[in-house]
Structure formats: C-alpha cells, structure tokens
Amino acid sequence: MRLVVRAADVLQAERLIPIRAAHVDSCLYHGQATLDFVDRMVDGGAAVRVPTTLNVGAVDLLHPELWRGDPDLAERGRLLMERYRALGCRPTYTCAPYQLAESRPGPGDQVAWGESNAIVFANSVLGARTNRYGDFLDIAAAVVGLVPDAGLHRTEERRAQLVIRLGEDVPPALMDDDGLYPVLGIVVGRVAGGRVAALDGLPPGVSEDRLKALGAAAASSGAVALLHVIGSTPEAPTLAAALQDADPDEERTVDMATLRAVRAELGGDGEGRIVAVSLGTPHASAAELTRIAELLDGERVADEVELLISTARDTLAQVEASAVAERLRLAGAELLVDTCSYIAPILRAPHGPVMTDSGKWAYYAPGNIGAQVVLGSLAECVASAVAGHVVRDATWGTA
Amino acid sequence: MNGRLIAPGQARAPALVLEEPLSLWGGLDPATGRVIELRHPQHGATVSGRVLVLPAARGSSSSASVLAEAVRAGTAPAAIVLGEPDLILALGAAVADELYGVQIPILVLPADDLAAIRDGATVDIGSEGVSAV
Numbered sequence: 329m330r331l332v333v334r335a336a337d338v339l340q341a342e343r344l345i346p347i348r349a350a351h352v353d354s355c356l357y358h359g360q361a362t363l364d365f366v367d368r369m370v371d372g373g374a375a376v377r378v379p380t381t382l383n384v385g386a387v388d389l390l391h392p393e394l395w396r397g398d399p400d401l402a403e404r405g406r407l408l409m410e411r412y413r414a415l416g417c418r419p420t421y422t423c424a425p426y427q428l429a430e431s432r433p434g435p436g437d438q439v440a441w442g443e444s445n446a447i448v449f450a451n452s453v454l455g456a457r458t459n460r461y462g463d464f465l466d467i468a469a470a471v472v473g474l475v476p477d478a479g480l481h482r483t484e485e486r487r488a489q490l491v492i493r494l495g496e497d498v499p500p501a502l503m504d505d506d507g508l509y510p511v512l513g514i515v516v517g518r519v520a521g522g523r524v525a526a527l528d529g530l531p532p533g534v535s536e537d538r539l540k541a542l543g544a545a546a547a548s549s550g551a552v553a554l555l556h557v558i559g560s561t562p563e564a565p566t567l568a569a570a571l572q573d574a575d576p577d578e579e580r581t582v583d584m585a586t587l588r589a590v591r592a593e594l595g596g597d598g599e600g601r602i603v604a605v606s607l608g609t610p611h612a613s614a615a616e617l618t619r620i621a622e623l624l625d626g627e628r629v630a631d632e633v634e635l636l637i638s639t640a641r642d643t644l645a646q647v648e649a650s651a652v653a654e655r656l657r658l659a660g661a662e663l664l665v666d667t668c669s670y671i672a673p674i675l676r677a678p679h680g681p682v683m684t685d686s687g688k689w690a691y692y693a694p695g696n697i698g699a700q701v702v703l704g705s706l707a708e709c710v711a712s713a714v715a716g717h718v719v720r721d722a723t724w725g726t727a
Numbered sequence: 728m729n730g731r732l733i734a735p736g737q738a739r740a741p742a743l744v745l746e747e748p749l750s751l752w753g754g755l756d757p758a759t760g761r762v763i764e765l766r767h768p769q770h771g772a773t774v775s776g777r778v779l780v781l782p783a784a785r786g787s788s789s790s791a792s793v794l795a796e797a798v799r800a801g802t803a804p805a806a807i808v809l810g811e812p813d814l815i816l817a818l819g820a821a822v823a824d825e826l827y828g829v830q831i832p833i834l835v836l837p838a839d840d841l842a843a844i845r846d847g848a849t850v851d852i853g854s855e856g857v858s859a860v
Contacts, residue, residue, distance in 0.1 A: 462791035550785055
C-alpha cells in the first residue's frame with residue numbers, strides 16, 4: 329500500500345480507483361533486489377486481489393535445457409518466477425497477455441499492466457486503461473486492487489497531443505508489408521517520447537499483429553503508452569475522435585527518407601550470412617505461428633541457422649493441439665516459452681548476425697546480448713532461415 | 728533552482744549529463760554502473776556516485792528493478808535529475824529505500840534549469856533546495 333500511495337503522490341492523484349486485473353512484469357530476474365522484494369511480500373502474507381497474469385521470466389520453465397548460461401542464474405530466475413505464483417498470480421509468463429482470451433481487458437476497463445509492449449497494446453488496441461506500471465508497483469497494485477486515479481486512467485489524458493502523419497511518398501505496398509511496422513514504431517517512439525500520439529495515414533483495419541509490432545517498437549524507443557492509430561484502434565475511428573475535438577499541440581510527417589534511415593540503423597540493409605533467426609518478440613500469436621509454418625511450406629531451416637520462435641506457453645499448447653507446432657519442429661524451428669531470446673542466454677551464437685522481424689528485438693539485443701542484428705519482414709526472415717543467408721524481397725526497393 | 732522531488736533524499740555529487748533519454752533496463756548494467764546502450768551518446772559512462780541528469784527516462788517498465796539492483800550492488804547514481812516525472816524510477820527508488828534503507832533522491836526540474844547543469848558540475852540536492860556549481 330505504501331508503494332501505491334507513493335505512486336499517487338508522484339502522479340499528484342487525488343484518489344485511488346479499483347482495477348479489474350493486473351499484469352505483473354516483476355517476475356523477471358534483475359538481480360538479488362528482485363528476489364529480496366518478492367520475499368518481503370510473501371513473508372508478509374501478501375496475495376493478489378484481482379486476476380493477475382505474469383510477464384516473461386528469465387527461464388523457459390517447460391524447456392529448461394535450452395538455457396546456455398550460468399546454472400546459478402537460471403536457478404535464481406526460476407525461483408523468482410515461482411515466488412510470484414505464491415502470491416496468487418497465474419503462471420502465464422508471457423509479454424503478450426492480450427493474446428490469451430481470458431486475460432484480455434475490454435474497452436474502458438481499468439487495469440494495472442506492466443511490460444511496455446503490453447501497456448501500449450492494452451491502451452491502444454483494446455481501449456483498456458493503464459498507466460506504465462513498472463516493476464514493484466504492478467504487483468503492489470494487484471495486491472491492494474487499487475491504482476492512483478491519474479494519467480491514462482482518465483479520459484481527458486487519453487487525448488492525442490501529437491499527430492504523426494505518414495508522408496505521401498510512403499507507397500501503399502509498403503503499408504501492406506509486415507516490414508513497415510517495426511521501423512515505423514521506432515520512428516513514432518522517438519517523435520512521441522512520452523506523449524499520447526495519433527498516427528494518421530495507414531489504411532483502416534491494421535491487423536492486431538501489426539499493431540503489436542508497431543506498439544512494441546514505439547514503446548522501446550519512447551515512453552509510449554498510448555498510440556491512437558486512426559481507423560484501427562477503438563478510440564480513434566477518426567482523427568477528431570483521437571484529438572477529442574481539440575487541436576493537436578504538434579504535427580509531424582514521417583517520410584520515406586526517415587523510414588529508410590531508421591531501417592538501416594536497425595540492420596534493415598543487412599545482407600549475407602546469418603547464424604540465427606529470432607521471431608516472436610513480443611510473443612508470437614497463434615496466427616503468426618501458423619503463418620510461419622505456412623511460409624516454411626515444408627522446407628527445412630538451413631543446417632547452420634538456428635530458427636528460434638518465442639511464444640506463450642498457452643499459445644504453444646494451442647498450436648500443439650493443431651499440427652502447427654509439429655510442422656514448425658519438423659522444419660527445424662525451436663519453440664521457446666516463458667522468456668525471450670534477448671533476455672536469456674538461449675541462442676547458440678548470440679553475437680550473430682541474427683535476423684529478426686522485431687523492432688524491439690533489434691533495438692535491445694545489441695546491448696543485452698551483444699547481437700549484430702539484421703531486420704527483415706516475417707517473410708524475409710523465414711526465407712533467410714531456409715537459405716542460410718539474408719533474402720530480401722522488393723518491398724523497400726533499392727533507393 | 729526549484730524542482731519537485733519524486734523520491735526523497737539528499738545528495739551532493741558531480742553531474743553526469745546524458746544528452747538523450749535512457750531506459751535503465753537494457754541501458755544500464757547494474758553490476759558495473761555503466762551505460763550499455765550502444766546507440767546512446769554516453770555509452771560506456773559510469774553513473775555510480777554521480778548525479779545522473781537526463782531529459783527523461785524511457786522504454787521498459789523493468790527499469791525500476793534495475794535501479795533497485797544498482798542500489799543493492801552499490802553502483803547506483805547518488806541522485807537522478809529528470810526533465811519530466813517518471814513513476815518507474817520513483818518506484819525503484821522507493822523499493823530500494825524499503826529494502827536497503829538507501830535513499831536516491833529523484834528531482835524533476837524545468838527544462839531551462841535542467842539544461843543549465845553542465846557535466847561535472849557539483850549538484851547539491853539538500854533540504855534547502857538545489858544548486859549546481
């Protein structure tokens with residue numbers, strides 16, 4: 329309760345409001361301090377008061393043999409993940425709880441979510457209301473069932489302050505390619521910082537998986553917690569709705585030159601040999617796993633390439649029931665759950681070059697695991713995994 | 728200068744001014760106190776014992792844990808000065824205080840005051856207010 333009250337003080341909130349659910353990011357091991365904290369909670373007899381899902385932890389509890397690092401560190405990571413179950417949290421261990429039917433909040437639901445990509449998805453795509461809950465506060469809010477009435481919990485704070493427009497030189501074919509969304513997300517994050525932004529110029533009805541890639545990238549390069557995508561997200565049927573009929577504080581245009589420069593910075597011009605392909609950051613949806621199986625189309629991953637796909641254990645169970653998981657394994661893919669390949673020592677050759685379809689992975693993996701990253705669309709990644717070297721399609725052109 | 732403390736405490740130490748926002752998670756190694764984000768202009772700088780001055784925090788919500796762990800490991804900055812309030816860092820400081828009894832004051836300053844702090848200047852966050860010399 330002290331932590332929740334401290335948060336209310338920081339946010340200058342006048343009251344606390346009840347939440348319906350929480351998503352807790354605190355179960356990822358970041359050193360002894362994270363264990364010391366949960367021990368203090370468990371020893372004090374704390375338990376969650378609302379349905380609470382858990383974010384990724386340090387280890388794949390279902391496939392512990394995939395861990396290639398210090399066994400002592402794995403044990404500490406595992407212990408932390410288990411300790412959060414003792415508080416009554418559900419062992420979902422996913423960064424994409426919004427892909428689990430039973431833990432998707434609805435429009436207007438007040439929740440306390442951690443994990444930057446989940447936060448931006450909950451607010452933007454689901455229309456639920458959460459601030460950026462950090463480690464410790466997420467579990468504190470779940471235990472007391474209350475959050476400060478501030479920020480994105482309040483309707484007026486959800487107004488887009490900034491309008492970001494796609495330039496007229498961005499071709500429709502690119503908007504219909506998965507490869508645009510992580511790059512655009514990194515640009516949006518840099519422009520928006522911590523502001524609520526409205527993104528205008530995409531065709532209506534952008535798919536959830538593309539919105540996931542866009543938001544995850546935006547929440548990596550900026551403190552983005554809510555991104556209205558005009559024509560695609562529930563509070564933005566029109567630009568005027570996203571602006572709550574007010575004028576924006578600022579308007580910016582993103583042109584092809586900017587997109588190309590950022591794409592190059594993320595390794596989007598990378599060519600040649602690769603040693604691994606990492607997909608599923610944020611965790612792959614059942615639809616994405618099915619698409620990867622279709623793109624592989626019975627071909628096998630090249631011998632010298634490791635194809636690693638991260639997903640949620642519940643999603644894996646879902647695709648085990650269909651033939652998708654088996655098709656992926658027969659093609660040589662490794663399926664990782666409960667964690668992610670850029671926070672845990674999983675990859676055989678983490679320094680790469682590693683190809684990914686994720687802006688978030690491309691953004692963090694160089695610092696976290698020392699990876700040299702090549703960014704591509706999902707289709708390019710799968711084709712490259714089979715070929716053993718980078719395969720590009722013509723979507724971005726050669727200019 | 729007048730700012731708002733979002734985590735209590737006092738500190739007097741040389742400033743380390745970051746030109747761009749930093750996510751402590753993925754950006755700071757709590758074992759060494761070094762900035763490890765490769766693209767950051769201050770990549771390789773050590774924050775330990777300095778007054779970390781930056782326009783804003785950003786990115787992952789795991790930064791609170793990284794700050795608490797840096798406090799436990801003795802590599803944390805002496806204080807943090809931000810251009811805008813950041814709940815995640817404030818919570819990291821609150822937990823470090825609860826668990827280890829160490830206070831890392833976090834101060835929010837108006838942009839002009841923040842920009843006036845030069846790298847290496849001694850920043851004094853005390854009961855009387857803030858000064859940078």
